[in-house]
Amino acid sequence: MLYCNIIKKKVIFETHEIIFKKQSHKLIIFNKLIKSKYFKKLIVISQALKDIYLANEYLNESTIQVAHDGADEVENFYSKIKLLGSEDTLKVGYVGHLYKGRGVEIIIECAKKINNMTFHIVGGLEKDIIYWQDHIKKLKLNNIYLYGFVAPKETFKYRNSFDIVLAPYAKKVTIEGLGDTSKFMSPIKIFEYMAHKKAIIASDLPVIREVLNNENSILVDYDDKELWINSIKNLSNFKNRERISNQALIDFKKFTWKNRAYLVI
Numbered sequence: 156m157l158y159c160n161i162i163k164k165k166v167i168f169e170t171h172e173i174i175f176k177k178q179s180h181k182l183i184i185f186n187k188l189i190k191s192k193y194f195k196k197l198i199v200i201s202q203a204l205k206d207i208y209l210a211n212e213y214l215n216e217s218t219i220q221v222a223h224d225g226a227d228e229v230e231n232f233y234s235k236i237k238l239l240g241s242e243d244t245l246k247v248g249y250v251g252h253l254y255k256g257r258g259v260e261i262i263i264e265c266a267k268k269i270n271n272m273t274f275h276i277v278g279g280l281e282k283d284i285i286y287w288q289d290h291i292k293k294l295k296l297n298n299i300y301l302y303g304f305v306a307p308k309e310t311f312k313y314r315n316s317f318d319i320v321l322a323p324y325a326k327k328v329t330i331e332g333l334g335d336t337s338k339f340m341s342p343i344k345i346f347e348y349m350a351h352k353k354a355i356i357a358s359d360l361p362v363i364r365e366v367l368n369n370e371n372s373i374l375v376d377y378d379d380k381e382l383w384i385n386s387i388k389n390l391s392n393f394k395n396r397e398r399i400s401n402q403a404l405i406d407f408k409k410f411t412w413k414n415r416a417y418l419v420i
Contacts, residue, residue, distance in 0.1 A: 166191070167419060169198035169222075173339070175213055189214060198222050198419050203362045204339035222419050223366060225410040226346035229311065236312040239300040240273040245391060247272050248317030250310050251344050253279035258323025258358070259287055264380045265321075265387055266299040272387070274299040277313045314351040319390045322348065322357035325377050338362060349407035354396040356386045366410070371402040 166188070174185045188194055197219045199205045205219050238246055247269075253259050259276065266274040276299070279287070284303050291299055305313065314320065322344055327335050337360060345366055348355050357363055359374035367374060373389070375382040390396050408414070 164193060165195040166193055167195050167198060169200075169419075171200050171204075171341075172336075173204070173207055175208075175211060189218075194218075196220050199339075200224055200341035201339050201362050202365055207339060220419065222415050223410060224341040224343045224346060225412045225415045226343060226350040226407070228411050228413075229350050229352075231311070232315055232352065234312050235316040238273070238275055238313075238316050239302075240275075240298060244298075245272045245318045246275060246316060247319045247321065247387060248275045248277070248313060249321045249323075250277045250305075250313060250347070253283035253287060255325075258321070258325060258377070261323040261377070261380065261383055262321060263287075263291065263294070263296070263299065265384050266296055267294065268384045269387055270298055272298065272319075272391075275302065275313070275317065276300070277302045277305050277310060279303060310347075311351070314347065314353065317353060318396065319387060320348045320351075320353045320355055322355060322363075323377060323383070324358040324360060324363065326358075326360070341366075346407065346410050349403040349410070352400045352404040354390050354399045355403055356383065356390070366406075370399075371406045372399060 168188060174181055189197070195218075197208070197214055199208065199219060199221055200223055202221050205221050208214060208219055209216065247262075247265070249259075249262055251257060253276070262274055262276060276287075279301070281303075284301055288301055291301070302313070322342065324337060324340075324342070327337050340362055342363075345355070345357065345363070349371070355367065355372040357367055357372055357374055358377040360377075363374065373386045375386055390399075
């Protein structure tokens with residue numbers, strides 16, 4: 156017996172994955188939930204994920220709602236951290252995991268070819284940090300810095316300190332327990348970058364284009380290293396950075412957690 160049947164209240168259920176592909180207790184509970192008279196609607200994090208459920212005839216258009224992930228509005232744009240390396244260069248930053256599919260290799264390729272900027276990578280598990288540190292050392296790069304894990308409440312200082320931010324998602328992004336999420340993900344990183352009024356360069360994936368576009372970011376093919384390099388160089392121009400970052404912040408306003416809460420109720 157489902158909890159919603161016991162309490163006799165309408166239930167809104169949110170998922171960030173394709174539940175019906177799992178042969179587990181999750182699928183059993185999900186099937187019972189959507190058949191309950193108290194089930195109201197399913198919340199998914201992207202139009203792509205909604206389309207997957209519709210294509211497999213799980214529910215219908217009126218019972219599935221898209222609510223992309225979001226971020227908090229930034230109250231302090233001025234609190235920064237002293238980054239490693241030269242203070243006189245433009246700072247290119249990345250905040251997030253370092254495992255396969257997150258594009259660290261792209262960042263390293265860019266650092267190899269752009270020696271008048273510094274590259275800053277925040278986050279990662281210890282084993283991933285050790286791996287990439289060894290790789291960077293072998294390449295003898297002196298303009299790329301790894302900071303390791305930073306408490307989430309402190310990462311805003313790093314984003315504030317960056318001039319350009321990167322979201323180099325591969326065409327296959329694997330998350331433990333969820334498999335490949337590249338087709339339907341809604342990366343919080345993107346919204347945090349937007350909230351911080353940053354000039355964003357991101358992978359040109361269909362699901363990313365649900366939020367980003369050619370006005371509020373630069374979108375490039377993940378595999379085109381030269382285009383990543385040229386896009387970063389293009390943002391060495393302050394006016395180009397300002398145009399994109401201003402639009403990113405304007406577009407972010409509809410993706411605040413507060414607006415998301417109003418959307419789903």
